[in-house]
Amino acid sequence: MFLFIGSEIMLFGAFFTAYFFIRVVNGVPWPTPPYHLPVYVAFINTCILVTSSFTMHWALQSVKRGNVWGLRAGLLLTFLMGLTFLITQAREYSRVGFAPQNGAFATIFYCLTGLHGAHVFVGLSILLFMTIRAFRGHFSPEHHHGVEIAGIYWHFVDVMWIVVFTTVYVL
Amino acid sequence: MRNPLRTEAEAFRFLIVAIAGATIIVACSYLNEWLGVAAAVLVIGGILWWLWHPPTAAPPSPAQPQGPRPAQEPRRRILLVAPPLTSSAGAVEALRPGIAGREAEVLVVVPTLGSPAGSSTGSVEERREDALRTAEALASALRAAGLEARGAAGGDEPLLAAENALREFRADEVVLAGDEQLLAAARERLAVPVSPLL
Secondary structure (H helix, E strand, O other), X not given: OHHHHHHHHHHHHHHHXXXXXXXXXXXXXXXXXXXXXXXXXXXXXXXXXXXXXXXXXXXXXXXXXXXXXXXXXXXXXXXXXXXXXXXXXXXXHHHOOOOOOOHHHHHHHHHHHHHHHHHHHHHHHHHHHHHHHHHOOOOOOOOOHHHHHHHHHHHHHHHHHHHHHHHHHHO | OOOOOOOHHHHHHHHHHHHHHHHHHHHHHHHOHHHHHHHHHHHHHHHHHXXXXXXXXXXXXXXXXXXXXXXXXXXXXXXXXXXXXXXXXXXXXXXXXHHOOOOEEEEEEEOOOOOHHHHHOOOOHHHHHHHHHHHHXXXXXXXXXXXXXXXXXXXXXXXXXXXXXXXXXXXXXXXXOOOHHHHHHHHHHOOOOXXXXX
């Protein structure tokens, strides 16, 4: 797990270094005029993603108490909210008005949000398998390690989004 | 060092900390840019301090008076982490005093004791089979002694095997075979009482 965390910190750290270099060292205005970032949509998306972590936690607590329907509902809700986040982000890309080749600002914006989006996609793939397995009755209060791992990954993805949203959209 | 992603509950708690930290930084930034920078330094420093200072373990509770236990006492769940070649008779004798007069469920986990390189290259299968055989033999001996027991092969080393097993088997106690150094490390890392398998 430490290797995973270390590799993820280095991966995101490289992108954030580029971001701070562009914004602070080079002093590029953020966002570069005439572009605007859809902060309101991103905030709603953030709320959706954070809520999905709460449903993930609820799913885990449910299976630990033997509530299989709580597990299924929690996983399904988490998956649907994650999917909503990803679809909203894709729509945001299509409407944001700039492309990755439109300067350093645009490049790092797409790199950071895209890197996080890739993590959400991986998380959704894991969640999909866990949801299918939950509906097939593969988990019990004693055996739910797969859901636990999926939950850890999902919360990690959420933590990274909090950092990305705060630095890229809000500050 | 605290691993914020050790369990789902800890990862969830870390997310809450991250949200709180981000909220403080954003609020301070709106008031004043440099106040935001100061808040960011403080919050990041605080999180790093929190990560580097794991909670100290609660002091052990005073010894309970010995004697016959009441019949309605709940069933005890014991995680036995034993290396390969542990003798079945020794395991039974080690567990007997702690469960005298009450029902117990035992999960026997035998770590594969593989090297990290061996594990990553996939050459651990043979050792896993050996570990599973030992675990089944130990569990069988415990069942013969009247306990409810099952065996499983664990992670590459005893502490990892114990941690993984505790995620699925909520034990009241861990009985661990190993030297004092290993037992001390286990008492620091595991959230349940650890006793030695003599």
